[in-house]
Amino acid sequence: MTSAHPLAGKQLPRHVGIIMDGNGRWANAQGLPREVGHERGADSVRTVVRAARKLGIDALTLFAFSSQNWDRPPHEVYHLMALLRRYLIEERAEILDNDIRLVTVGETHRLPSSVREPMMELIEMSAQNTSMVLCLALSYGGREMITDAVRKICRAVTAGSLEVDAIDTDVVSSYIESSRILPPLDLLIRTSGEHRISNFFLWEAAYAELFFTETLWPDFAREHLLEALEDYSRRERRFGLTSAQAKSDDADVDADADADAAAEAAGEAGEVA
Numbered sequence: 129m130t131s132a133h134p135l136a137g138k139q140l141p142r143h144v145g146i147i148m149d150g151n152g153r154w155a156n157a158q159g160l161p162r163e164v165g166h167e168r169g170a171d172s173v174r175t176v177v178r179a180a181r182k183l184g185i186d187a188l189t190l191f192a193f194s195s196q197n198w199d200r201p202p203h204e205v206y207h208l209m210a211l212l213r214r215y216l217i218e219e220r221a222e223i224l225d226n227d228i229r230l231v232t233v234g235e236t237h238r239l240p241s242s243v244r245e246p247m248m249e250l251i252e253m254s255a256q257n258t259s260m261v262l263c264l265a266l267s268y269g270g271r272e273m274i275t276d277a278v279r280k281i282c283r284a285v286t287a288g289s290l291e292v293d294a295i296d297t298d299v300v301s302s303y304i305e306s307s308r309i310l311p312p313l314d315l316l317i318r319t320s321g322e323h324r325i326s327n328f329f330l331w332e333a334a335y336a337e338l339f340f341t342e343t344l345w346p347d348f349a350r351e352h353l354l355e356a357l358e359d360y361s362r363r364e365r366r367f368g369l370t371s372a373q374a375k376s377d378d379a380d381v382d383a384d385a386d387a388d389a390a391a392e393a394a395g396e397a398g399e400v401a
Contacts, residue, residue, distance in 0.1 A: 134354055135183065138361035141314030143187040144180065145336070147328050148172070150320030150344030157344075163207045168346035170211055174219065177262055179350040181226050183357070187261040187310050191328045195235065195269030209243055212266070216246040223250065227259035231309045234268030263310055270330030277303035304331050315360045317353075319345045337363050 148169060155165030173190060180188045193208060200208075223230055230250050239247070247266075280303050284290035290299070301307045306329070313332040316325065321342040325333060339356045341348075364371060 135357055135361065138358070139363075140184065140357060141337075141360055142185070143189070143311045143313050144185055144315045144317065144356075145189040145191070145313050145329055145332075146176070147191045147316070147318040147326060148345040148348075149318060149322055149326075151346060153320060154344040154346040162204060165346055166208060166211055170215055172345055172348045173215065174222070175349055176353055177219075177228070178222070178226075179353050181228060181260045183353075185260060187263065189233070189263040189265055189306075189310065189313075189329070191265045191268065191326075193234075193266050193268070194327060195267055195272050196327065198238070198267070209240055212239075213243045213246060216243070216250055220246075220250055220253070223254055223262065224257070227257045228254060229257040229261050230254045231261060231263045232266050233263060233273070233305050233309075234266045235272065236266050238267045261310060263306070265328065268328070270325075270327045270332075272327075273305055274331055276305070301331070306332055315339060315356065317341070317356050319343050319348050319352075335365070337365065 151165035151169040152162045153165075154168065155162050158164070176190075177188065192212065197208070198205065222228075230247075232247065232251070236244065236247070247264075277300060281290065281295065281300070285292055285295075306313075310332075313329055313336040316329065316333050316336045317339045318325065319341055321340070323340050325338075329336075337360050339359055341352060341356070343352050
């Protein structure tokens with residue numbers, strides 16, 4: 129007999145982003161090289177991707193390598209790239225068999241060809257999958273992405289295809305890379321006890337719920353993800369409205385959904401008749 133969904137009936141986020149932090153500190157605490165911490169962190173990636181898929185999360189973004197990480201010691205960068213290549217190759221079957229679509233955000237042109245090639249292959253192979261989107265933020269920086277969007281907007285204005293007075297938050301969002309491939313960010317998780325977002329999804333996190341845990345990333349398991357989702361389910365998301373307004377909007381959405389479902393059912397009944 130299949131066990132009940134642990135969060136059945138509760139509000140779940142469509143899009144979860146995770147800042148995976150603490151690999152180095154985990155290794156140091158064990159008296160091990162930092163590289164071992166990164167390897168254990170890769171195991172947590174596998175665990176969390178699988179759990180998110182089974183829980184019905186629509187999109188999961190993992191902050192895997194930042195723009196600033198290029199400044200780390202060369203041997204550590206080399207090891208991280210090797211781990212990324214191995215993940216893309218070894219997890220190919222898991223991603224494809226579970227109907228997961230792989231996408232990326234960031235300056236991926238900076239990645240070595242040994243990583244870009246298996247990455248692009250898997251992106252292409254999984255392009256038609258629909259059960260979950262797995263987004264890897266690689267060579268990614270929130271400020272860098274906003275700067276790139278501003279640059280593109282300036283070019284559009286110069287070319288005459290965009291009026292300055294037409295620029296609003298929706299227009300800016302349309303030039304942000306993530307908005308073209310991902311739903312709005314609902315929940316941002318950071319591991320390792322740090323309480324900052326470290327240049328990750330600065331635009332996207334405007335109304336995201338934030339969850340910080342002391343757990344180091346190599347120790348982050350399914351139960352920790354469930355804890356974050358359980359906490360999220362208790363949040364009241366107001367988006368600048370009062371509590372009464374937010375509840376009224378939720379009721380309107382529920383009523384519209386019920387009406388749509390009733391209309392669809394009536395249509396199906398008519399077809400049967």
